[in-house]
Amino acid sequence: MQSLWNEQEASRFAAQGELGLRVYSSQLLGREPDLVLHGGGNTSVKGTLANVFGEREDVLYVKGSGWDLQTIAAGGFPPVRLQYLKRLASLPALSDTDMMRELRLALLNPSAPTPSVEAILHALVPLRYVDHTHADAVVAISNSPNGEATLREIYGDEVLILPYIMPGFILAQQVHAATRHVDWTRLKGIVLLHHGIITFDDDCRRSYERMIELVSLAEDYLKARTADMPGIDPVGASPAGDPGASSVGASPAGDPGASSVGASPAGDSAPDAENLPFRQLATLRRQASAMMGVAVLARWDRRAQARQFSALPDVGELIARGPLTPDHSIHTKPFGAVFAEDPLPGLEQFRSDYQAYFERHAKPLHTCLDPMPRFGVWLNRGMLALAPDCKRLQIVSDIVEHTTRAIQWGERLGGWSTLPKQDQFDLEYWELEQAKLKSSQARPEFAGRVVLVTGAASGIGRACADAFLAQGAAVVALDLNPEVETLWQSPQVLGIACDVTREELVREALHRAVGHFGGVDVLLSNAGSFPPSRRIEAMDEAGWSQSLELNLTAHLRLLRDCTPFLQAGIEPSVIFIGSKNVPAPGPGAAAYSVAKAGLAQLARVAALELGGSGVRVNTLHPNAVFDTGIWSDEVLQQRAAHYGMSVQEYKKHNVLGRPVRSSDVAAAAVALASSAFACTTGAQLPVDGGNERVI
Numbered sequence: 001m002q003s004l005w006n007e008q009e010a011s012r013f014a015a016q017g018e019l020g021l022r023v024y025s026s027q028l029l030g031r032e033p034d035l036v037l038h039g040g041g042n043t044s045v046k047g048t049l050a051n052v053f054g055e056r057e058d059v060l061y062v063k064g065s066g067w068d069l070q071t072i073a074a075g076g077f078p079p080v081r082l083q084y085l086k087r088l089a090s091l092p093a094l095s096d097t098d099m100m101r102e103l104r105l106a107l108l109n110p111s112a113p114t115p116s117v118e119a120i121l122h123a124l125v126p127l128r129y130v131d132h133t134h135a136d137a138v139v140a141i142s143n144s145p146n147g148e149a150t151l152r153e154i155y156g157d158e159v160l161i162l163p164y165i166m167p168g169f170i171l172a173q174q175v176h177a178a179t180r181h182v183d184w185t186r187l188k189g190i191v192l193l194h195h196g197i198i199t200f201d202d203d204c205r206r207s208y209e210r211m212i213e214l215v216s217l218a219e220d221y222l223k224a225r226t227a228d229m230p231g232i233d234p235v236g237a238s239p240a241g242d243p244g245a246s247s248v249g250a251s252p253a254g255d256p257g258a259s260s261v262g263a264s265p266a267g268d269s270a271p272d273a274e275n276l277p278f279r280q281l282a283t284l285r286r287q288a289s290a291m292m293g294v295a296v297l298a299r300w301d302r303r304a305q306a307r308q309f310s311a312l313p314d315v316g317e318l319i320a321r322g323p324l325t326p327d328h329s330i331h332t333k334p335f336g337a338v339f340a341e342d343p344l345p346g347l348e349q350f351r352s353d354y355q356a357y358f359e360r361h362a363k364p365l366h367t368c369l370d371p372m373p374r375f376g377v378w379l380n381r382g383m384l385a386l387a388p389d390c391k392r393l394q395i396v397s398d399i400v401e402h403t404t405r406a407i408q409w410g411e412r413l414g415g416w417s418t419l420p421k422q423d424q425f426d427l428e429y430w431e432l433e434q435a436k437l438k439s440s441q442a443r444p445e446f447a448g449r450v451v452l453v454t455g456a457a458s459g460i461g462r463a464c465a466d467a468f469l470a471q472g473a474a475v476v477a478l479d480l481n482p483e484v485e486t487l488w489q490s491p492q493v494l495g496i497a498c499d500v501t502r503e504e505l506v507r508e509a510l511h512r513a514v515g516h517f518g519g520v521d522v523l524l525s526n527a528g529s530f531p532p533s534r535r536i537e538a539m540d541e542a543g544w545s546q547s548l549e550l551n552l553t554a555h556l557r558l559l560r561d562c563t564p565f566l567q568a569g570i571e572p573s574v575i576f577i578g579s580k581n582v583p584a585p586g587p588g589a590a591a592y593s594v595a596k597a598g599l600a601q602l603a604r605v606a607a608l609e610l611g612g613s614g615v616r617v618n619t620l621h622p623n624a625v626f627d628t629g630i631w632s633d634e635v636l637q638q639r640a641a642h643y644g645m646s647v648q649e650y651k652k653h654n655v656l657g658r659p660v661r662s663s664d665v666a667a668a669a670v671a672l673a674s675s676a677f678a679c680t681t682g683a684q685l686p687v688d689g690g691n692e693r694v695i
């Protein structure tokens with residue numbers, strides 16, 4: 001592992017004040033997923049702060065909960081009274097609830113975020129900077145039969161190695177007792193077995209680089225023993241890319257997962273056989289949602305490394321042993337499910353295994369959490385992650401990726417061996433950890449649901465994608481314009497460049513969508529274009545056919561291929577973007593109006609055919625939505641002139657006298673897909689400000 005320290009960058013941060021360098025090196029740690037994964041680490045710096053009386057007090061600025069090291073800013077380090085923390089450490093006992101209350105009481109700024117549960121530990125280290133990570137390499141070595149001895153061999157007596165203990169007050173007490181007579185100037189760091197590693201120094205850079213140095217020693221040890229292992233990321237190199245999106249998507253043809261996985265019956269590459277695992281995944285996700293009681297997302301990592309892991313003869317037993325570090329279990333539960341070719345029975349098996357695990361370890365006050373697995377191995381097909389929203393799906397996917405790699409290292413070191421299940425349980429059910437999962441905000445209506453939007457890079461499509469994102473949906477954004485792949489840069493969006501008139505590309509995109517989020521619940525079929533105006537006597541057949549192909553047939557194909565996924569979807573619904581030209585056509589627009597009229601009729605037939613399986617199909621008829629690509633200034637001026645109006649008059653030329661924006665169409669689309677319209681199918685709804693010819 002390399003130090004990322006850059007003197008120029010560092011001096012820019014240093015200029016920002018007392019916390020500047022602390023922010024800088026925390027971000028450096030956060031940039032390295034092998035050190036900290038989704039909140040798995042914390043840092044602090046000691047300083048002084050003047051109170052309102054002008055007296056300076058010693059403070060500990062420690063990472064606040066809810067902040068991620070990679071993106072932390074000065075506001076993410078609440079100032080806590082240092083002496084108060086040290087006094088707390090000397091108490092014989094302190095309950096978790098009391099500790100959290102005391103941490104807030106010790107704040108010098110009552111509106112600051114709650115200090116990390118490891119704040120007291122940070123206070124006990126007498127050096128200015130303290131860095132704490134859950135480094136994969138260090139933790140993985142401790143999860144092997146001779147882990148402790150191995151770490152002693154690697155670090156000698158310059159690093160204190162402490163047995164596992166629950167984080168929080170008792171961990172602080174343990175460190176307090178173990179370091180009472182220690183010579184801090186000789187100590188390079190502290191390893192917390194099965195948990196992580198701590199480094200410290202009065203100098204920010206030295207503390208950070210000590211972390212890199214110590215973790216590198218563990219990595220070198222692993223490298224020497226695992227270099228010959230095929231198909232595992234080399235030690236020190238983070239697993240590449242994102243399972244669903246980038247690697248699979250960037251080059252569909254070159255992705256080993258895309259082609260071979262589908263063909264489960266050997267040699268059979270017929271579309272049905274290729275489709276089967278994706279349909280199974282969508283059904284699995286719906287069942288899992290029922291198990292958790294809310295819509296959940298699923299991700300199938302079908303890259304070569306995941307598939308190789310899933311083909312190990314003892315893989316089911318390996319993932320049952322336990323997580324990389326116990327605090328992962330709040331996201332992943334302490335063990336995963338095993339899914340066979342038909343994955344559904346694996347879900348039920350997990351439910352009973354989880355309930356049995358709960359009964360074995362629970363204390364009287366505990367209530368069993370939902371029994372839905374958060375990850376599982378799909379034998380010979382790869383790894384699955386399940387979670388109730390996009391953010392957590394990303395967390396689970398990342399943890400699973402790091403864990404499967406560490407399990408294989410651990411196997412090489414003599415056998416993956418984690419903490420006893422009781423310790424895993426205690427952390428999973430620790431109130432402070434569970435509190436992290438709870439959000440004070442209400443769950444948005446579309447959280448856990450997947451919306452596929454075509455023509456998503458601009459105009460109505462983009463507005464719809466944004467509106468569904470704002471309601472918590474996972475959005476699959478398709479567009480001819482390749483910029484769609486980078487437009488949002490959010491775990492909530494999978495952008496796919498796709499020509500919807502090309503059948504094979506649409507199918508490929510659908511597989512990517514289902515692999516990435518687990519299904520399709522809402523299809524917003526929008527992609528279309530307005531061909532140049534032509535009267536019938538001048539109609540060219542090529543233009544006519546192109547319009548029918550894009551504005552009608554492409555929608556049919558997409559609906560056809562989406563149908564199996566919609567039928568396995570959660571509150572599934574289809575929305576076609578029609579046009580005012582359906583009820584009120586205009587001269588010169590035959591190619592467009594006829595295609596859109598066909599689309600409206602397709603929607604009605606689809607409503608009849610799909611209603612039995614709960615899929616609603618409705619059409620929106622927007623008119624004159626001026627902030628879309630179709631309405632260039634030139635077109636606007638032409639149309640306005642055609643009606644003898646100014647552009648401003650023309651924009652508001654409707655019954656309500658108000659311009660219609662793409663966000664108005666998007667709001668209607670979200671409403672139509674929502675439970676407010678649960679009893680509506682086969683409807684055609686105008687979004688046109690009121691049109692006299694239609695009313």
Ligand SMILES: [Zn+2]
Nearest residue numbers: 040041195196
């Ligand atoms: Zn920790």
